[in-house]
Amino acid sequence: MIDLVELRKHYKALEALKGVSLRVASGELFAYLGPNGAGKTTTIRILTGLTRPSGGWALIGGHDVEKEPIKAKRHQGLVPQHINLDAELTVEENLIIHGRLHRMAASDIRSRIDDLLGYVGLEEKRTSLVKRLSGGMKRRLMIARALLHRPGVLFLDEPTVGLDPAIRRRIWSLIKKIQQDGVTVFLTTHYIEEAEFLADRVAFIDEGRIVALDTPRRLMDGLGQWAIDVYRENDMVTRYFPDRESARRYAEEHRDGYTLRRVNLEDVFLTYTGKKVA
Template identity: 85%
Template sequence: MGHAHIGWRVIEIVDLKKNYRKVQALKGISLRVGSGELFAYLGPNGAGKTTTIRILTGLTRPSGGQAYVGGHDVGKEPIKAKRHQGLVPQHVNLDAELTVEENLFIHGRLHGMGRVDIGRRIEELLDYVGLKEKRTSLVKRLSGGMKRRLMIARALLHRPAVLFLDEPTVGLDPAIRRRVWTLIKKIQRDGVTIFLTTHYIEEAEFLADRVAFIDEGAIVALDTPRHLMDALGQWAIDCYRGNEMETRYFTDRESARRYAEERMNGYTLRRVNLEDAFLACTGKKVS
């Protein structure tokens, strides 16, 4: 794929704050994302995920703190910081009346790329995202999954070192979502650092090297998915009492099974997942 090499700290956020009138959308968050890492930012709607991406990509100014991308202060050197990044926003913002190829070509020109380079890159990327046979199709004729893949191709056109994905699979059915996951993993293997926001827990569990839980504008946990889950245990028992469900965690399957058998009411024995860890940290579900 080829991109600029910019040391191990590709993204750095220090005490970042954002206020909208009386609402504190971000309450002084700090984090670092290393080169080649796939970092997931997980939380319910309204937690502050999109606000963080908007600040990192220069679309919103913070109320306090610093944000760096590729070693450049996003507030002071927005153009230099932008050169290193590609963005796939939450909402489809392709030009529906243009073809797949035309959408990509315009993006390349906006990034100051030459025609020959754009042509080569379009060829490469349409193959990469599996849209080669759609190059002359109008965007309005594409399915939801194809539009998402085209947006990812567009974000990669100028060879960014870091890719911001804001809820990249929202509204897609599970089979199509898995196709997009495979593509995201492929992009990471090619050396691109990925910053992903999602409220699909299994997306973060499947894709991320590390995950931050954000809730009400604050980071409540930050670690690998495995560590966050292991802190609770390996196995979970969901016990049903009338309309209530209680979950208990165990380090081994045998003790979980013994506990369940003593209870006799309806129960489910299952593996601990990342949603359990999120609930334990925040007391709420991601939705």
């Protein structure tokens, strides 16, 4: 559903993307992770037609995003990081405007609104002004809006930023339901546990290059099953072990303060880049 081939982008002296290639299958939930400035936003801007690449090409649903922008955009829905709903309009009015922009028939817009408000749990908020919704409700409305025209690909850019853990989990459940209904999901997030929980595959990008790409489980297994964080003066060193018994033996030999825990995706990223994800 998404194909990137040697994608490059230059901003004067800055090379934001340095030959990024990847393929996202139809119906896959794909997480695209990296530190600030790694190239995530540039990639999404190119995929959504907001920025022209300097080299290579990008396809959405088989359509070149640069040569066939209208056809490519028909396949995609976008939920940006920042709330961009019209706060002075109702929930329903925001959705109607989106449907009209996509030239949907009035009867189809009404039918889709009925379906989607139930889908995201906002049936009772149909006539409420957006400015009176909670943060979690606004996020769900943005997802409903992005799905209104039946896209094959949904881009989610930091969809749970600023939400409390309970609301974040509710959004996670909604995202999985969207995938199960056949939509390809392309997710960027700074919440590493979000990608670990949701994604079928994960790509780590750093300084404009893909540095690791695989399933979360395989990436973590490449380091080991267990980790020990050893605390030293002004520093912490992490060591990885294939099983808990190996970790236990190491801990017995080193009496410094330590924490024994499971390996996670942040360990993978730190190993490849030496940087924090957020």
